[in-house]
Amino acid sequence: MTTTHYRWTVLGAGPAGIATVGQLIDRGVPAGEIAWVDPEFAVGDFGTKWSVVSSNTRTSSFTRFLESTAAFDFDQAPDFAIRGIDPRDTCVLGAVAEPLHWITGRLTDRVSAHETRATKLELSERRWTVHTEQSVLTSDNVVLAIGADARTLSHPGLREIPLDVVVDAQKLATEGLEGATVAVFGASHSTMLALPNLLDQPVAKVVNFYQHPLRYAVEFEGWTLFDDTGLKGHAAAWARKNVDGRLPDRLQRCHVDDARFDELLGQSDHVVYTVGFEPRRVDAPQWGPLRHDPANGIIAPGLFGVGIAFPGHRVDPTGHAEHRVGLEKFMQQLDQCLPIWLRYGT
Ligand SMILES: Cc1cc2nc3c(=O)[nH]c(=O)nc-3n(C[C@H](O)[C@H](O)[C@H](O)COP(=O)(O)OP(=O)(O)OC[C@H]3O[C@@H](n4cnc5c(N)ncnc54)[C@H](O)[C@@H]3O)c2cc1C
Structure with a gap:
């Protein structure tokens, strides 16, 4: 050498x-x-x-x-x-x-x-x-x-869909998700890209496990509130309408400390981590x-x-x-x- x-x-x-x-x-x-x-x-x-x-x-x-x-x-x-x-x-x-x-x-x-x-x-x-x-x-x-x-968590027994697959509708379509129940962890920009893509698939249900209320970026003169952690663009628009607005039929949300956490995770067969x-x-x-x-x-x-x-x-x-x-x-x-x-x- x-x-x-x-x-x-x-x-x-x-x-x-x-x-x-x-x-x-x-x-x-x-x-x-x-x-x-x-x-x-x-x-x-x-x-x-x-x-x-x-x-x-x-x-x-x-x-x-x-x-x-x-x-x-x-x-x-x-x-x-x-x-x-x-x-x-x-x-x-x-x-x-x-x-x-x-x-x-x-x-x-x-x-x-x-x-x-x-x-x-x-x-x-x-x-x-x-x-x-x-x-x-x-x-x-x-x-x-x-x-x-992309960070992951450890929930064994679930088939993980990688982040780069879930954000890409074409790649996601090859995953064979007919009738699947997909657990999605997180409440980030990536989450708001993953959720609509999954709901476009023939899944039975998507369960979004979250820890915090959503954050939105808001522009002011010369600075932006939550510039780096807040939702922006299409992801923000989708979240306002579908998460903080009216949940689509096949989407359920569950706080990670909720008593139904184990039951809902137990019903899931796939998992997506959008946790940073x-x-x-x-x-x-x-x-x-x-x-x-x-x-x-x-x-x-x-x-x-x-x-x-x-x-x-x-x-x-x-x-x-x-x-x-x-x-x-x-x-x-x-x-x-x-x-x-x-x-x-x-
Ligand atoms: C879903 C998503 C949406 C985003 N949207 C935006 C956006 O709208 N606007 C925006 O500005 N940013 C956005 N980002 C954030 C950010 O800009 C990207 O994550 C960007 O890829 C980070 O750039 P980087 O150069 O730090 O890292 P990367 O793009 O990951 O590049 C790192 C490079 O280092 C190489 N490397 C790793 N280890 C070694 C090694 N040991 N030796 C040599 N090379 C190595 C890798 O192979 C890779 O080529 C987004 C990110 C995500 C995930």
Whole structure:
């Protein structure tokens, strides 16, 4: 195995990794001194799992992301469908993934792209060693933009329908759900995508187990209440009408502390978990679990995190605090953190 040294190594080529590579170049790091590691270079889970999902973000926010970074060369991009969508509307995430694929191609031509997965990180002699499935790299700095997996709970004996299947009506139609009773845990944006998709199938019943009242995002001048946890777009409209409005015939809801919980779960044969995301990790035996400071993205000297795995944090004008997840927020996180990272080396 050969070892090559870089100034910056970015792990992950989802939206957060794309933003990081672009911003490093914009801030003067020579492209030849950046290594970029991802097993697929297919815009991450955003491009591979969530393309058919209706966004919770207005199209204008995605356009701002695409136009934010000179190294993206978006002004030279082909006439992608996103340019024809009303900026005030939401859109399918595939319409955003399309230009991000194109940008990924432009960036991988400039930096040193390694189509593999990082397996281990070590710090010694003020250098990070990044072990991958194919080679070993060393780097002054490493950015983790490695995404997150859908969290699950443990209710044995039920057939689990994965989140990326339930949010995709075409994939869901192949699950053979005739007469099924499906338990759906959660009350999130993903829940409000899963429930209507399941009710479009010939299921006998869907039981939604929840812990909290629904939350809706509300826009004010210059800020949004529940911007990161509240329902938006089509999901909010569906929830207002069908959950906080009138429950469809085959949908039942049950609080997790309700006395009927065991009985209703016992009637279910399938289960869907829409209960958040678990950050992916890279093995770093020296450090144990890698945790970032959400205020600045620092994990260790020369080691930083961004994206859904290592989100930023914001307190709104009412004092309510949330983790910030979404493309434009990743870019804002980098705007705030990169000047610090550039001076917080090993
Ligand atoms: C249903 C749903 C709807 C959403 N809607 C919106 C929306 O409307 N607007 C919005 O802005 N956001 C939305 N998001 C949120 C968010 O933008 C996405 O979750 C996005 O995919 C997160 O980007 P990321 O780059 O952090 O991670 P990912 O897209 O998951 O990319 C991570 C990449 O890192 C790679 N990787 C993992 N481990 C390693 C390793 N060890 N070495 C190298 N590479 C590795 C992965 O293979 C992957 O390619 C939505 C999310 C979901 C689930």
